[in-house]
Amino acid sequence: MAKRGNGEGSVSRRRDGRWEGRISYLDLTGARQRKVLYGQTRREVSAKLTEVRQRLDAGEPVADSSMSLGAWLDLWLATAVAASDRKASTKDLYAKMVRVHLKPTIGAVPLAKLRPTDVEAMLLGLRQAGKSGATRRTVYNVLRAALEVAVRDGLLRTNPATRIARPAAHTPEARTLTAEQVGRIIQASGRERLGALVVVLVFTGMRIGEALALRWDDVDLDAGTLRVTGTLYRIKGELVRTPPKSARSRRTLPLVPPVVDALRAHRTTQLGERLGAGRAWRDEGYVFATEIGTPLDHSNVLRWYRRLATTVDVPGGFHVLRHSAATALMTSGAPVRVVADILGHSSTRLTTDTYQHVTEALARDALNRLAQVFGS
Numbered sequence: 172m173a174k175r176g177n178g179e180g181s182v183s184r185r186r187d188g189r190w191e192g193r194i195s196y197l198d199l200t201g202a203r204q205r206k207v208l209y210g211q212t213r214r215e216v217s218a219k220l221t222e223v224r225q226r227l228d229a230g231e232p233v234a235d236s237s238m239s240l241g242a243w244l245d246l247w248l249a250t251a252v253a254a255s256d257r258k259a260s261t262k263d264l265y266a267k268m269v270r271v272h273l274k275p276t277i278g279a280v281p282l283a284k285l286r287p288t289d290v291e292a293m294l295l296g297l298r299q300a301g302k303s304g305a306t307r308r309t310v311y312n313v314l315r316a317a318l319e320v321a322v323r324d325g326l327l328r329t330n331p332a333t334r335i336a337r338p339a340a341h342t343p344e345a346r347t348l349t350a351e352q353v354g355r356i357i358q359a360s361g362r363e364r365l366g367a368l369v370v371v372l373v374f375t376g377m378r379i380g381e382a383l384a385l386r387w388d389d390v391d392l393d394a395g396t397l398r399v400t401g402t403l404y405r406i407k408g409e410l411v412r413t414p415p416k417s418a419r420s421r422r423t424l425p426l427v428p429p430v431v432d433a434l435r436a437h438r439t440t441q442l443g444e445r446l447g448a449g450r451a452w453r454d455e456g457y458v459f460a461t462e463i464g465t466p467l468d469h470s471n472v473l474r475w476y477r478r479l480a481t482t483v484d485v486p487g488g489f490h491v492l493r494h495s496a497a498t499a500l501m502t503s504g505a506p507v508r509v510v511a512d513i514l515g516h517s518s519t520r521l522t523t524d525t526y527q528h529v530t531e532a533l534a535r536d537a538l539n540r541l542a543q544v545f546g547s
Contacts, residue, residue, distance in 0.1 A: 180220040182213055192216040196227050206233050226328060236326035240285055241278025243326065244269045247317045258413050263406040268313040272297060272306075282327055287334045290314065294338055308340040346487055348495040355483040356492075363479060365472065367437035368459050372489060374430045376496035376514050379489040380404060381420070383467050384412050386456040392434055395426045399515060403466055410466045420515035434458070497522070501529045 180194035192208040206223055210216040223233055236243075248269060252262055276293045277285070290311070297307045315332040322330050348356075353373055360366035371382055380402035389398040399422050401412045415421045426434075437458070444462050445452050453464040461467060473488055480486070493514070500510045511522040 180224065182216050182220065184213075190216040192220045194220055194223055196223075196233065204233075231328045232325040235283035235328060236321070237281045237283055238326065239278060240280050240282060241274040243282055243321055244273060244278065244317055247320055251317075251320045259406050259411055260402075260404040260413050263404070264309070265313050265316075268310050269317075272302075272310045273314055282321060285318075285331050287331045290332050291335055303340075304338055305340040307338040311338050346491050346494060347498045348485060348487070348491060350499075352485045353492075353495060356480055356485045359479055359483045363475075364440070365459060365467075365475065367433040368472070369476070369492070370430055370433040372492045373496060374427050375424050376493050376500070377424070378402065378416070378493060378515070379469060379472070381415065381515070383457075383459055383469060383472065385458040387438070387458055388456060390434065390458060392426075392431050392438075395428075395431055396423055397426060398423050403469065405468065405470075410468060412466070415515065417515070417517045419512070419517050422512060422515055424513065494526075497526060498529050501526055502532075 180192055182190060182192045185191050190210050190213050192210075193205060194208075195203060195205045197203055208216055208219040208223070210219060226233055248262075248266055252265055255262075257265075273293070276296060277289050280289055294307050294311060297310060302310075311332065315330065318327060318330040318332050321327045356369060357373060360369035363369075368382060371377065371385075372379065375382075375397075377399065381399050384401040384403040385397065386400075389400055391397070399415060399420060402415055402420075403410060403412055405411070441460070445454075445464065448463045451463045455464055455466065457464065457466050459467055459472075477488060480488075497510055497514055500513065501507070507519045507522055511519045514522065516522045516525075
């Protein structure tokens, strides 16, 4: 058959009866490359050549990569994620989602064969396994971000994850304690080494990671304030102090007298521990620390708290204390913006979504008062 111009491609029939298409092109380095395509019919091969020409015209890869998704995810973590300015805790979360959820399910699928239905099947499997909407949404977001970089690097023409709906992450109704239950846990914690931690959480609504990251430099007991400047995470087996969860999480909180009194007593106890530890003491400045000054592990502290809470029949963990503080603030009439600032929420929408049951109850109460005013 007659030769065609360079880059247009040619189609011919093979001796075995199949059809073959060839097209030459210049790659990104300027080197000449040749792509050979096969099919059962001339029309099939011509369609493949047309797609290759369209890709070349658009500056897209001639063909999607045969690299497995799992191999790409490992490379993505080691390069794009490692080089990004994401927090260490976020990078650790991405690695966990890849290791636990993505590689075991669709990691063996080549990038070139990854389809939206593969992603949907993976997400369906997570739902059937009982994974929460928040977890499924996080897994999806990690996969989508990784595939976007694959598109950027010319390994994929399009991102299959963008063609399906992002999983919904329904915010569960926050569980709270009654005032009587809060009183019981505070009273019980008064006899414990970390009793001041419970008092701080109850009267500030801080996240446990923020409280464990507190340093004495962040606390001014004379002025009655503390600054939230970090959060404590376990990352790759080590306790790491990182910046707060978001820009709005970096905040200054006023301290009510019970918190000031509890922290003063706690500091006195800690000074005694420091003297007793001698050279073993590690002066890292943490407010809540081990008997030798090192940071406390969240899981160990949580086990202690749950044992304590069980003895006085108080349900839940540290997050229930945070929810209880937020609920008390809102029912006392504090504006949502103020509550969001105290909690370190990134937006008031997060506050209202999390405490929707509280806002609905407040709205009902307000409308009942309106009915009384109008005499109904």
